[in-house]
């Protein structure tokens with residue numbers, strides 16, 4: 033009796049095996065995902081990976097990124113010229129819908145917990161070589177600032193639209209940063225303050241960022257995906273022609289492991 037049921041159990045497991053394999057697909061992105069966490073956890077806090085299949089299929093990119101924070105919503109945007117969306121959105125963020133250059137900034141600077149991972153997948157670069165990307169590590173920026181400015185940026189008084197925040201926080205040796213100058217200005221105007229707090233400190237920061245933009249710029253080719261730790265590095269973009277068909281896909285996620 034025992035022998036018979038044991039044999040039946042083995043037989044039924046054998047029958048189940050292929051079905052189980054079907055339901056648990058191989059995680060083909062496990063290696064890239066661990067490389068991503070490793071490289072975004074240390075300077076320079078960004079890297080470019082080339083994979084045309086990944087870049088051309090948003091579902092593949094989502095399959096790579098979503099497991100990094102399964103409880104979080106993955107934000108996805110097609111970044112291309114879109115006059116209607118530009119007219120609809122706030123002045124602070126609409127520039128990504130236009131052909132205009134974007135100065136160094138971090139994404140979701142207004143959020144209490146800004147996205148830590150931002151990925152830019154280049155589907156179609158600008159055919160005239162415009163829209164160059166730049167990335168700079170917060171460490172390299174802060175090293176060029178005066179002590180007074182560093183101190184001012186660590187004050188919790190910079191309002192990007194959702195109450196006072198610090199521009200710089202965390203360890204001196206590896207500071208975290210949030211910064212979007214146009215959001216600060218727009219917020220100050222809305223509150224009738226006219227001028228942003230610590231204006232001279234922000235001017236010094238802008239000056240340093242403007243000096244760094246050309247030294248840190250590079251072109252993304254079709255099939256490239258740029259991963260940035262958005263709490264440790266700032267990114268910028270050059271302008272391009274108003275009739276450009278440049279298309280980039282942007283993904284944003286809050287990943288505890290790299291914060």
Ligand SMILES: [Fe+2]
Nearest residue numbers: 137138139267
């Ligand atoms: Fe951005």
